[in-house]
Each structure stands twice: as C-alpha cells, then as structure tokens.
Amino acid sequence: MKKSNIPESQFELQVPDSLKTEEMTLSMGPQHPSTHGVLQVILKTDGEIITSAKPQIGYLHRCFEKHAENITWHQVIPFTDRLDYIASMNNNLGYVIGLERMMNLEVNERAEHLRVVVSELNRIASHLIALGTYGLDIGAYTPFLYVFRDREKILDLFEEICGARLLYNYIWVGGVAYDAPDGWREKVLEFCDYFDPKVKEYNDILTFNKIFIERTANVGVIPAEVGINYGVSGPSLRGSGVDFDLRRDDPYSIYDRFDFNVITGKGEMGTVGDTWDRYWVRVAEMVESVKIIRQALENLPEGDAKETVPRNIKVPAGEYYMRTETPRGELGFYIISDGSKMPNRVKVRSPAFCNLSVLPAVAPGVMIADLVAIIGSLDIVLGEVDR
Amino acid sequence: MEPLVQFFFNLLPFLSDWPEWLALTVIGVAAAIMMFGFIAIFALIAIWLERKISGHMQDRLGPMEVGGWHGWAQTIADTVKLLVKEDIIPEKADRPLFKLAPMIVFTAALSGFAVLPWSSEFIPADLDVGLLYILSISSFAVIGILMGGWSSNNKWSLYGAMRGVSQVVSYEIPAALALLAVIMSAGTMSMRGLVMAQSGNILDWNVFNFFPLTTIAFFIYFIASLAEVNRTPFDLPEGESELVGGFHTEYSAMRFAFFFLGEYANMFVVSAIAATVFLGGWLPPFEALGFIPGPLWFVGKALLLVFVQMWLRWTLPRLRVDQLMYTCWKVLTPFSMAIILLIGLWKVL
Numbered sequence: 179m180k181k182s183n184i185p186e187s188q189f190e191l192q193v194p195d196s197l198k199t200e201e202m203t204l205s206m207g208p209q210h211p212s213t214h215g216v217l218q219v220i221l222k223t224d225g226e227i228i229t230s231a232k233p234q235i236g237y238l239h240r241c242f243e244k245h246a247e248n249i250t251w252h253q254v255i256p257f258t259d260r261l262d263y264i265a266s267m268n269n270n271l272g273y274v275i276g277l278e279r280m281m282n283l284e285v286n287e288r289a290e291h292l293r294v295v296v297s298e299l300n301r302i303a304s305h306l307i308a309l310g311t312y313g314l315d316i317g318a319y320t321p322f323l324y325v326f327r328d329r330e331k332i333l334d335l336f337e338e339i340c341g342a343r344l345l346y347n348y349i350w351v352g353g354v355a356y357d358a359p360d361g362w363r364e365k366v367l368e369f370c371d372y373f374d375p376k377v378k379e380y381n382d383i384l385t386f387n388k389i390f391i392e393r394t395a396n397v398g399v400i401p402a403e404v405g406i407n408y409g410v411s412g413p414s415l416r417g418s419g420v421d422f423d424l425r426r427d428d429p430y431s432i433y434d435r436f437d438f439n440v441i442t443g444k445g446e447m448g449t450v451g452d453t454w455d456r457y458w459v460r461v462a463e464m465v466e467s468v469k470i471i472r473q474a475l476e477n478l479p480e481g482d483a484k485e486t487v488p489r490n491i492k493v494p495a496g497e498y499y500m501r502t503e504t505p506r507g508e509l510g511f512y513i514i515s516d517g518s519k520m521p522n523r524v525k526v527r528s529p530a531f532c533n534l535s536v537l538p539a540v541a542p543g544v545m546i547a548d549l550v551a552i553i554g555s556l557d558i559v560l561g562e563v564d565r
Numbered sequence: 566m567e568p569l570v571q572f573f574f575n576l577l578p579f580l581s582d583w584p585e586w587l588a589l590t591v592i593g594v595a596a597a598i599m600m601f602g603f604i605a606i607f608a609l610i611a612i613w614l615e616r617k618i619s620g621h622m623q624d625r626l627g628p629m630e631v632g633g634w635h636g637w638a639q640t641i642a643d644t645v646k647l648l649v650k651e652d653i654i655p656e657k658a659d660r661p662l663f664k665l666a667p668m669i670v671f672t673a674a675l676s677g678f679a680v681l682p683w684s685s686e687f688i689p690a691d692l693d694v695g696l697l698y699i700l701s702i703s704s705f706a707v708i709g710i711l712m713g714g715w716s717s718n719n720k721w722s723l724y725g726a727m728r729g730v731s732q733v734v735s736y737e738i739p740a741a742l743a744l745l746a747v748i749m750s751a752g753t754m755s756m757r758g759l760v761m762a763q764s765g766n767i768l769d770w771n772v773f774n775f776f777p778l779t780t781i782a783f784f785i786y787f788i789a790s791l792a793e794v795n796r797t798p799f800d801l802p803e804g805e806s807e808l809v810g811g812f813h814t815e816y817s818a819m820r821f822a823f824f825f826l827g828e829y830a831n832m833f834v835v836s837a838i839a840a841t842v843f844l845g846g847w848l849p850p851f852e853a854l855g856f857i858p859g860p861l862w863f864v865g866k867a868l869l870l871v872f873v874q875m876w877l878r879w880t881l882p883r884l885r886v887d888q889l890m891y892t893c894w895k896v897l898t899p900f901s902m903a904i905i906l907l908i909g910l911w912k913v914l
Contacts, residue, residue, distance in 0.1 A: 226886055392888055547886065
C-alpha cells in the first residue's frame with residue numbers, strides 16, 4: 179500500500195511522552211450488529227480511534243465457483259441468486275447475458291424489457307436496504323422500517339411474477355422463467371407513482387437530518403484514485419465523483435435505449451467521496467431506476483417472454499468476461515466453456531469483495547462509530563464477499 | 566412536621582395514637598413500597614407505550630396479541646420471561662461487581678424518587694436541598710455503569726462503560742447549571758419550595774418566568790437530561806450498532822431487567838425534575854382547572870416529557886463521541902453560564 183493512498187487522519191490524539199499507552203485489539207464481528215452479516219474486522223484501537231482495521235472474511239463461504247463446475251449451465255442460475263441475495267435479479271442477469279453472448283443468442287423484445295424492469299426494481303429494493311441499514315448503523319431506527327415497508331411492495335411484485343420473494347431464479351437463458359401475469363405492468367406503474375414521493379420522506383427523516391449529516395459528511399473519504407486503485411465500483415465509486423456506470427458505458431441488454439442520469443458524488447455536505455456522498459448516490463439512483471422502469475414499461479411489447487432454448491444447453495467452447503452493473507457495482511462473470519453441458523469454470527468478480535478491500539486504507543484515524551458508518555456506506559453483502 | 570407524616574396522619578388518624586417510632590417506620594415502609602410499586606408499574610406501562618409509539622411512528626402496530634386489547638399485557642409477559650430466564654454470568658467476569666452493578670443502577674434511580682413532590686402534601690422527603698440531593702444521587706448510577714462494564718470482562722462493555730461515565734459526568738454540568746438558573750430566581754433548593762414559588766397560572770411557571778432565559782434553561786436541562794439517561798440521540802453507552810449492547814452486553818435475565826428498569830425509572834425522574842422545576846409540578850396551568858388533583862398534573866407533565874423523549878428516540882440518529890462532548894462543553898455549558906449571569910444581573914438590577 180502506497181503511503182499516499184492513506185487519507186489524512188481525521189483525529190489527532192496527543193499523548194504526552196511520559197504517558198505509556200497501549201493499543202487495544204478488538205474483534206468486531208463476526209457477530210456484530212453492524213457488520214452486515216458475518217464479517218469480522220480485527221481492529222487495533224487507541225482509545226476510540228482506530229489505528230488499523232483488517233477484514234477477515236470467509237465465514238459464509240459456500241464454494242460457489244467449485245459447485246458451478248459440477249452442475250449444468252442452467253443449474254448455475256439459482257446459485258447466482260445466492261451471491262448477492264438482496265439483488266438476485268441482477269446476478270441472474272449478468273450470468274445469463276454472458277452465456278447468451280457466448281451462444282450468440284437473441285432474446286425477444288418482451289423478455290428484454292421485463293429483464294430490465296425486474297433488475298431495476300431489484301436495484302431499488304437493494305438500495306432501500308442499503309439506506310435502511312445505514313440509518314440503523316448511524317443509530318436511526320425508524321427509516322429502516324420505512325424502507326422495509328416500501329421494499330415489501332417490490333417483493334409482492336416479484337412474488338407475482340416469479341413466485342419467489344428473495345431468491346428469484348427468474349432470468350433464464352433465452353428469456354425469462356415466466357411471462358408477466360395480466361395487470362402486472364399496471365401494478366408496477368402504480369408502484370412507481372407510489373414510490374416517487376417516498377424518496378422525499380426518506381430525505382426528510384434521514385438524509386438531511388442535521389445529526390445524520392454531522393455523522394456522515396467528511397467521514398471515510400475515499401479519493402477517486404484510491405477507489406480506482408482498490409477496484410471499488412458501483413455507487414461507492416460514483417460517490418467519489420467517478421462518472422462510471424456500466425449500464426451507460428458498456429451497455430448490456432437494452433440499457434442503451436433508456437434515458438437516465440449517472441449520479442456522482444459532488445461533496446455537497448462535505449468532501450467528495452465521503453460516506454454521505456455514497457449514501458446520496460444510492461438515494462438518487464433509486465429515482466433514476468424508477469425513470470428507467472417507466473420507460474421500459476411504456477414500450478413493453480406484447481408477446482411471449484418465456485425462454486426459447488431447451489434446459490440442457492451446450493455453450494460453445496471459449497471464454498467470456500461479462501460485467502454488469504449490480505446495485506453494489508461491477509459484477510463480473512468470467513465464464514470458460516469446453517463445449518460440454520457443464521461450465522469448465524465460472525469465476526466471479528464480486529463488487530462487494532472489491533469494495534470491502536478499500537476498508538483498511540480508509541479506516542486508520544477514524545473512530546469506531548465512523549468505521550461502522552464506512553462499512554455501512556460500502557454496502558457490502560457477505561454472501562457475495564465470500565461466495 | 567414532615568409533610569409526608571402529616572399526610573399519613575390525615576389519611577389514617579389512628580396512626581397518631583401509635584408510638585412515634587412505630588408510626589414513622591410504618592409510614593416510611595409504606596412510602597417506599599408505594600414508590601417501588603410506582604416504578605414497576607410505570608416501567609410496565611412505559612415500555613408498552615414506547616413499543617406502541619415506536620410502532621405507530623414506523624407504520625406498524627406494535628404489540629397486538631398478548632392480553633387482548635392492543636397487546637397491553639406484552640410487557641408483563643416479557644417480565645415473566647426475564648424472571649424465569651437463566652441468569653448467565655460470564656466465566657471470566659468479576660462476579661461480585663457483576664452482581665452489584667445492576668443493583669446500584671436501580672438503587673440510584675429509586676433514590677431519586679425520595680424527593681419528588683407529588684402534591685403539596687405527599688413528598689416522601691422534603692429536604693431543604695432536594696434538588697442538590699437528586700442531582701448527586703443520579704450521578705451515583707455512573708458507578709453502577711462503570712462496574713457493569715468493567716466486570717463483564719468484555720472490551721465492548723468497557724467501551725460502553727467508559728463512554729457512559731464520560732457522558733454522564735459531562736452532562737451533569739450543563740444540567741446542574743440550568744437548574745441553578747432557576748434556583749437563583751426561586752431562592753430555594755427544596756422541591757416543594759420550588760413548586761410553591763411558581764403558584765399562579767401558567768405564566769408564573771419557571772419556564773416562562775424570566776422569558777426567554779429560563780425557557781432556554783429548560784431546553785438545556787432537557788437535552789442534558791437525555792444524555793444523563795442515555796436516550797437517543799445520546800445513547801452512545803449502549804449504542805447498539807456500534808457497541809453491540811454497551812455496558813449491559815453480557816447481562817441477561819433479571820440483571821438485565823434491572824438495568825432496563827433503572828433506565829425507565831431514570832427517564833421518569835429527569836422528566837419529573839423538569840416538570841417540578843420548570844413546569845410548575847403539581848400545579849394546574851389555570852386556576853379553573855384546580856379541581857383535578859395535583860398528583861395527576863405532576864404525573865401528566867412528567868409523562869408528557871417522557872413521551873417527548875420517546876419521540877426523539879424514534880426520530881433522531883446518534884451522535885459521535887466527539888460531537889457529544891462538543892455539544893456539552895462548547896454549546897450547552899457556555900449557554901447555561903450565560904443564562905446564570907443574565908439572571909443574576911436581572912435580579913441585581
């Protein structure tokens with residue numbers, strides 16, 4: 179780690195030389211309310227100020243990549259659900275589009291539109307959880323229940339379209355598992371109308387709360403070059419002011435047809451790249467997602483969206499790296515096929531894992547309460563960090 | 566004669582025929598049991614109320630099942646659960662201290678009730694230095710918090726305890742200074758005397774007395790009292806998302822319940838002090854409302870403040886340690902100093 183990568187310490191502790199102090203080693207997690215799962219962070223602290231933080235991962239390792247080598251191409255899809263279990267649709271999408279590109283498969287228009295709609299709905303659901311748990315990390319309990327109330331509506335929509343509420347297994351090679359039922363389109367539009375004013379509610383109770391701003395602005399600043407060096411992606415990178423979104427810069431599916439803004443952090447409340455910026459990017463992205471959903475539903479063609487290929491597919495030999503923009507960032511599937519009915523290798527480039535790797539670089543010099551804020555603002559999902 | 570003794574003699578005339586030592590003992594025990602019963606019942610109701618308030622603030626219903634009507638028996642069921650739960654003491658804990666800590670916290674909260682004036686007759690002890698007594702006894706709880714955090718032999722508990730001590734000790738100062746402003750204007754430290762000095766209608770209450778100086782003092786006291794009882798936005802000692810459970814992480818069953826009971830009793834005590842000192846205690850806001858008994862006014866005013874505490878808890882995020890100290894030393898303390906100075910000038914002129 180280059181010395182220049184470490185942001186300046188935000189607090190300075192002055193101890194007279196005659197006073198002997200010792201560092202305290204503290205194990206934060208794996209059972210800790212604010213590590214968003216089974217993450218363990220080994221902290222060295224000087225009083226309340228952290229001198230080093232070392233994430234320890236692996237408590238949720240499930241051998242996804244090894245499993246994928248022993249099951250058929252289609253059977254991998256439910257496993258991708260379990261990577262980032264609060265944004266399963268986006269995981270399905272990345273893997274499936276990778277396969278389709280290897281197979282040169284065309285997907286019908288209705289399926290493409292439905293894929294975008296469910297992915298963006300899931301992005302909203304995922305960002306909602308990020309918002310709620312972030313409020314929880316800062317100590318505000320109520321926003322958490324507000325976002326769960328609204329996420330429930332998205333889950334109801336998902337339940338109607340694919341029968342599942344968390345692990346959808348919905349996007350299949352060649353299309354989607356089930357066509358949208360009658361009236362589903364109207365229900366989604368209704369949700370969009372319901373959701374827009376709710377964003378103001380979150381902003382009123384949390385985003386622009388004075389204490390919340392005090393706690394998050396100027397905390398855990400990730401400068402753009404540090405973020406890029408550590409492979410941070412998604413809202414966490416955009417919070418640092420880097421204007422990069424795969425949906426726009428490397429379009430997949432039919433994202434190039436929609437008009438939406440890529441939100442970047444501007445340091446409105448403090449420094450560019452602080453935790454408030456990362457939080458704000460997520461809030462603003464939900465509004466953009468609603469925009470995309472509206473556009474996709476407007477042009478939703480009639481027809482059948484069900485998948486058109488047989489269950490046992492054979493993918494032509496070759497390798498392909500497919501990257502998509504999930505709510506956490508750049509999710510990459512590096513797929514190697516030897517032409518058989520099972521993958522030779524599926525390597526996952528997990529955004530949450532890469533985002534977490536920046537933690538040791540920004541943690542020194544902050545307080546324990548700030549570390550909680552930083553972990554929350556990176557919005558990690560341990561299912562994806564450990565795979 | 567003590568107002569309390571007088572009150573009991575009026576209530577039960579045969580007591581005055583008994584030997585004095587026996588009558589006083591009976592009266593003392595009766596008052597203590599009444600206070601303890603009040604705390605227990607108040608905690609039951611307040612916990613239920615807190616759940617209902619948080620539920621309705623969060624678009625849900627809160628407890629609805631136990632007991633029928635809006636889950637009124639939920640807290641009773643939880644208390645029974647806590648009573649029959651296994652009492653776990655960590656192997657490496659300092660056992661005597663670990664056992665003593667919840668008792669100290671609860672005792673400190675209970676002792677505060679000794680000087681609360683429920684009405685002009687019913688005050689368990691009408692001390693001349695009532696306010697001073699209550700201020701000192703409430704900081705006694707800090708020792709219990711520190712003991713609990715230290716003896717648990719858990720680093721998170723220790724952090725919570727350290728935070729708790731620094732916070733409570735710091736916030737005593739603005740709280741005491743804000744009360745001092747009122748003591749200066751009323752010229753007494755007796756809780757009864759403080760209320761008596763406010764008799765009249767609502768505009769004679771201390772909160773409007775030296776408007777706007779005492780109003781500011783009231784807000785300073787209220788904010789500082791939030792910190793003293795570890796309520797949001799100052800709930801750092803037990804900040805769940807940072808310190809797991811703070812100083813009571815390792816406590817379970819009834820020992821945990823005593824911390825909890827102590828917290829709710831403290832909530833009532835600080836609200837009751839604010840009600841007594843600033844909001845006229847048992848006095849009705851207007852003479853015309855004098856037919857409602859004094860204790861109801863007193864409890865009502867205190868409960869209103871307790872409600873505000875709950876309201877804040879479910880609205881605000883939590884401050885950070887340095888911001889907490891900033892608020893105390895650089896905002897609240899100078900302001901309360903200035904208020905004392907201004908009231909002093911006012912009095913002199």
